[in-house]
Amino acid sequence: MNTIKVEGTDKGHVLLLGLSTCIWCKKTKEFLESNNVQFEYVFVDLLESEEKDKVKETLKKWNPACSYPTLVLNNSSCVVGFDEEKIKLELLI
Amino acid sequence: MSSEVSEKEIEDLYKKIKSAADSGGYILNPDNSFTLALIEGLIVNEKRYGYQACPCRLASGTKNEDLDIICPCDYRDQDINEFGACYCALYVNKAVAEGKQKLKPVPERRSAERKDSSAETVSTANLKYPVWRCTVCGYICARTNPPEICPICKVPKERFEIFMK
Known part of the structure; x- marks a missing residue:
């Protein structure tokens, strides 16, 4: 998966699956940035169809509703939607 | 994103959506910068797919498959009733508009209900x-x-x- 990496404090592997047009995805990204969390993200709507299908498959595994934003943490858990409290709890912010 | 859409386009669509909302008894999110960002997303999707798909959902690119998520989406009223806002929160209920109810993430109800x-x-x-x-x-x-x-x-x-x- 071609992701864009954002430098910050290592809180484990944090992957944001989002859409470039989605305001809640933008809020999630800004929240991670303002808390100096190291993460990588991908805007699924901007991908070419083959890559898009692959990422959608990955998303489906974590979040069967396939909604955005989905935050995958350490390849072991996920937070669906911009749920600030839950993200804080999971990342110990 | 902003380079693709002019302020005039955003303003024009905002006026159109606002007037339809007012006449139908719907309330737009009073957070203006939030609402305008969503409207910009609608215009981006219109240019990209040919229809105003919900900016917070992934459109398929085929209009017939996405009729239910063209804004206002088929799920708006149910989500406003249950959560105080539609999925992207462009539309809210009175309590949210007046700051008496806090916005929380609205779960996606689409997949489960996907119409065949x-x-x-x-x-x-x-x-x-x-x-x-x-x-x-x-x-x-x-x-x-x-x-x-x-x-x-x-x-x-x-x-x-x-x-x-």
């Missing part, structure tokens, strides 16, 4: 005219064809389904 029209059953009662239902606001009318635009929520006729016939 072939499997859908329409009540048959041998009516003189079929009954059409607006999938967005629930407006119902009995006539040969649906109206060009819904008189209540202003969506085009393609958003009507046969409810009874």
Whole structure:
């Protein structure tokens, strides 16, 4: 998966699956940035169809509703939607 | 994103959406920068896909598959009732608009309810005219064809389904 990496404090592997047009995805990204969390993200709507299908498959595994934003943490858990409290709890912010 | 869409385009669509909302009794999110960002997303999607798909959902690029998520989406009213806002929060209820209720993430109700029209059953009662239902606001009318635009929520006729016939 071609992701864009954002430098910050290592809180484990944090992957944001989002859409470039989605305001809640933008809020999630800004929240991670303002808390100096190291993460990588991908805007699924901007991908070419083959890559898009692959990422959608990955998303489906974590979040069967396939909604955005989905935050995958350490390849072991996920937070669906911009749920600030839950993200804080999971990342110990 | 902003380089693709002019302020004039955003302003024009905002006015159009606001006037339809006002006349139908819907409330736009009073957080102006938030609302304008969503409207910008709608314009980006219009340019990209040819229709104003919800900016917070991934459009397929095929209009017929996405009719239910063209803004205002088929899920707006249910989500406003249950969560105080539609999925992207462009539309909110009175309590949210007045700051009395806090916005929380609205879960996606789309997948589970995804319509397969072939499997859908329409009540048959041998009516003189079929009954059409607006999938967005629930407006119902009995006539040969649906109206060009819904008189209540202003969506085009393609958003009507046969409810009874």
